Amino acid sequence: MTDSNQNSSCSQKNSLKEEIPSQKLLERHLYEKPSFRIPKTSLFFKITTEKVLVTATLELCQEENSPINSLADSFTNSNSITCSLTPSLTDSLMNSVSAESPGSLSPSFTGVPKSLFLHGKNLSLLEISINEKPLSPQNYTLTEEGLLLHNPQSSFTLCTTVELHPKENTHLEGLYSSGRAFLTQCEPQGFRRITFYLDRPDVMSSFFVEIQAPEKDFPVLLSNGNCLESENKEGLLTVKWEDPFLKPCYLFALVAGSFECLKKSYVTQSQRSVQLEAYVRPGQLLKASFALDSLEKAMRWDETRFGLEYDLHTYMIVATDDFNSGAMENKGLNVFNSLLVLANPQTATDENYFHIESVVAHEYFHNWSGNRVTLRDWFNLSLKEGLTVFRDQEFSMDTFSLLLYGSLTYKDSNPPSSLEDQGPNAHPVYPESGYSVDNFFTTTIYEKGAEIIRMVQTILGRPLFNEGLKMYFQKFDGQAVTIEDLIHTLFDSYVQNPQHHVFNLEQFKLWYSQYGTPQVTIETHYDKDKKLLKFVFTKSTNRNPRINQNSLW
Numbered sequence: 001m002t003d004s005n006q007n008s009s010c011s012q013k014n015s016l017k018e019e020i021p022s023q024k025l026l027e028r029h030l031y032e033k034p035s036f037r038i039p040k041t042s043l044f045f046k047i048t049t050e051k052v053l054v055t056a057t058l059e060l061c062q063e064e065n066s067p068i069n070s071l072a073d074s075f076t077n078s079n080s081i082t083c084s085l086t087p088s089l090t091d092s093l094m095n096s097v098s099a100e101s102p103g104s105l106s107p108s109f110t111g112v113p114k115s116l117f118l119h120g121k122n123l124s125l126l127e128i129s130i131n132e133k134p135l136s137p138q139n140y141t142l143t144e145e146g147l148l149l150h151n152p153q154s155s156f157t158l159c160t161t162v163e164l165h166p167k168e169n170t171h172l173e174g175l176y177s178s179g180r181a182f183l184t185q186c187e188p189q190g191f192r193r194i195t196f197y198l199d200r201p202d203v204m205s206s207f208f209v210e211i212q213a214p215e216k217d218f219p220v221l222l223s224n225g226n227c228l229e230s231e232n233k234e235g236l237l238t239v240k241w242e243d244p245f246l247k248p249c250y251l252f253a254l255v256a257g258s259f260e261c262l263k264k265s266y267v268t269q270s271q272r273s274v275q276l277e278a279y280v281r282p283g284q285l286l287k288a289s290f291a292l293d294s295l296e297k298a299m300r301w302d303e304t305r306f307g308l309e310y311d312l313h314t315y316m317i318v319a320t321d322d323f324n325s326g327a328m329e330n331k332g333l334n335v336f337n338s339l340l341v342l343a344n345p346q347t348a349t350d351e352n353y354f355h356i357e358s359v360v361a362h363e364y365f366h367n368w369s370g371n372r373v374t375l376r377d378w379f380n381l382s383l384k385e386g387l388t389v390f391r392d393q394e395f396s397m398d399t400f401s402l403l404l405y406g407s408l409t410y411k412d413s414n415p416p417s418s419l420e421d422q423g424p425n426a427h428p429v430y431p432e433s434g435y436s437v438d439n440f441f442t443t444t445i446y447e448k449g450a451e452i453i454r455m456v457q458t459i460l461g462r463p464l465f466n467e468g469l470k471m472y473f474q475k476f477d478g479q480a481v482t483i484e485d486l487i488h489t490l491f492d493s494y495v496q497n498p499q500h501h502v503f504n505l506e507q508f509k510l511w512y513s514q515y516g517t518p519q520v521t522i523e524t525h526y527d528k529d530k531k532l533l534k535f536v537f538t539k540s541t542n543r544n545p546r547i548n549q550n551s552l553w
Ligand SMILES: [Zn+2]
Pocket: 001, 002, 010, 362, 366, 384, 385, 388
């Protein structure tokens, strides 16, 4: 995701502006794997101008060695209890354990029904069934945070229908209206405003989406993946989409409205034909051509530099005037703030063109760094953002001359991430705790995260770095992983080389856990008699009292 308020291609969303919610502190080390997975997600959207009905059919199956069993063990072993959970006790347990990471965590005791928690916010539940049988109210509990299913089977199909009112959704997360169009924003936790789900990045699913709407109001109906079919019956348009690649729900997208489309075809290095499409408000078609040219350039660069090719039949960019973030990398269907995609050749400056190109490239590069290989939890945000900012910087440096790149990106001697890193909001690139995942979208996570990746490239050299990154995408394709997985893979062959036996990887990784910026002072002493010049380097902190003195410097 990219922020619209920054000239840089990426930055914070609502960082540190939000009030601290009353929920408890989220801690990275408390991560537990989801107890259930959702191999297949089918969504049916029935859209009218006033409301949207969403029917979600989820195939759920329990993970082997899920935390249900470990939690059950820990309770039964320590307390030797066998009891029944009342709904209120279940709720309080869920509130204590399910705030973010757990998501699906289900308390379970010997002889007591298990339960499964699905996130859901501001949803009006109309129908609910399991394995096509309507569920009676005593089998589930609705809370402000979601839906608690009592006594789920190890494998079942859940079907829910909820009613949404996009025009009343002022959060600009979930499904909301922009002018007369409807569109979505799900990163980081907007999908729970669309349907009940395990809204966490390590639950990856294949998505099938059917959208139905009156064509006169919504002539364009888009979602992720490949378009399977489109038909119009008596003014009612139905379009079906299928995304064959596993993805977390934060990458889901839907766009419904009236748009004009600029098309261009692209042939990948393996000779596959891909359709590039830019959807804009009527009358703005000519302003989108530079964005499509930029997209083509980015696709070619990623093939040449890292051997990474696009995977779907179509790549769509939608420009809208009402978008909370700058741009969002939803799989195959990027949504952009118009400012970052449209350029009027009569008035646009070099700087405008530069930012359009780098943001279009940034969102495209996410197709691999973020989408095909995604993050385990939001503490690992820099896994995709730091790496993708680095990739778009490399692209810009390769595409523009270094001099031009420098003049367009130069602001002052302190880049934004450095200013944040020296102030009261300083925090590690790999945070250990936080009150809200929204607060992780900072310049430190994005830009300082990119600088750490650049250090890795400097240490390894470009050829070894390129090989390491290719290995990372190969090894973790279709998985939700961590910053450790990335760093260890990049350094894998380097640390095995006996020539590099002095390199300490654990020491290097401190760059992720230590906040603050080192101050390096260099003194020179020249001995005229001996004709010897001596340099003395001194490292110190920037006087931030929160910096741990026992770390890198
Ligand atoms: Zn991004």
